[in-house]
Amino acid sequence: GEALAVSARVAPLGSRLVLLLVEDLTEARRIEAVRRDFVANVSHELKTPVGALSLLSEAVMDASDDPEAVERFAGRMQIEATRLTSLVQELIDLSRVQNDDPLEDAEPVGVDELVAEAVDRCRHQAGAKQITMAAGGPADLRVWGHRGQLAAALGNLVENAVNYSPARTRVGIAARRVSAPGGDLIEIAVTDQGIGISDKDKERIFERFYRVDPARSRATGGTGLGLAIVKHVAASHGGEVTVWSAENQGSTFTLRLPEAGVARDRAHPRPDPH
Numbered sequence: 001g002e003a004l005a006v007s008a009r010v011a012p013l014g015s016r017l018v019l020l021l022v023e024d025l026t027e028a029r030r031i032e033a034v035r036r037d038f039v040a041n042v043s044h045e046l047k048t049p050v051g052a053l054s055l056l057s058e059a060v061m062d063a064s065d066d067p068e069a070v071e072r073f074a075g076r077m078q079i080e081a082t083r084l085t086s087l088v089q090e091l092i093d094l095s096r097v098q099n100d101d102p103l104e105d106a107e108p109v110g111v112d113e114l115v116a117e118a119v120d121r122c123r124h125q126a127g128a129k130q131i132t133m134a135a136g137g138p139a140d141l142r143v144w145g146h147r148g149q150l151a152a153a154l155g156n157l158v159e160n161a162v163n164y165s166p167a168r169t170r171v172g173i174a175a176r177r178v179s180a181p182g183g184d185l186i187e188i189a190v191t192d193q194g195i196g197i198s199d200k201d202k203e204r205i206f207e208r209f210y211r212v213d214p215a216r217s218r219a220t221g222g223t224g225l226g227l228a229i230v231k232h233v234a235a236s237h238g239g240e241v242t243v244w245s246a247e248n249q250g251s252t253f254t255l256r257l258p259e260a261g262v263a264r265d266r267a268h269p270r271p272d273p274h
């Protein structure tokens with residue numbers, strides 16, 4: 001009687017274990033598929049500039065008696081080489097944010113500094129398109145995190161705002177503190193008056209290599225990795241990134257990050273010494 005009762009109790013547990021195992025396998029298979037897609041995408045993205053470079057170098061050799069043509073081909077080789085360099089750099093950045101725990105090197109980081117650095121990074125591009133950049137918010141806001149990663153994340157958002165906006169528009173960066181159940185958060189919103197993003201694309205733009213318009217992205221030096229990096233940085237800091245957008249009106253990307261002083265305990269819970 002005892003044994004029967006026990007096995008009756010164990011049987012449902014057993015089937016639940018089998019179910020968990022199956023779910024685990026499905027998840028493992030999904031991760032494997034994502035990894036395979038990523039490798040295929042990287043290979044494809046690398047092949048394009050490398051193929052162009054190889055064709056262009058042949059063209060240069062064939063045109064050796066035409067200095068003008070040589071110069072033209074050489075110019076295009078330089079563009080392809082630059083593209084290759086920024087792709088490799090973004091791949092390195094992505095692998096860094098995926099592999100390093102940012103909170104090991106976390107410190108209070110001034111939002112002002114992050115904003116100034118991001119604006120600085122885009123000053124040239126914005127100037128060429130006569131885009132006005134305006135930043136606003138309280139002066140003393142600080143987030144808790146990895147300075148380099150946070151700078152890369154905000155820099156990507158501001159760079160996109162400039163890249164996907166027509167000339168003579170405005171890019172705004174607004175920071176504020178908002179209360180949240182787990183402690184105060186810092187919200188940094190980057191708003192543009194650019195081309196906007198459709199609802200269908202909104203769901204996918206944070207995926208690695210996803211671009212709404214690959215030709216346009218390439219023309220501005222985009223790699224399709226920027227928002228994947230932003231999303232990863234936000235999540236690993238215990239924050240998030242969200243998007244609001246209306247086609248042909250503009251977009252707002254909002255980064256929410258733990259405030260310095262609040263976040264330390266949330267990220268690495270420690271027993272209260274008192």
Ligand code: ADP
Pocket residue numbers: 156160161164192194195196197205206210211212213217218221222223224225226227228251
């Ligand atoms: P990319 O290097 O192509 O800019 P991202 O990962 O940064 O890659 O962005 C993915 C895609 O999302 C872009 O190719 C673009 O289509 C779209 N996108 C990103 N930011 C904006 C924006 N501010 N306005 C409109 N579209 C955007």
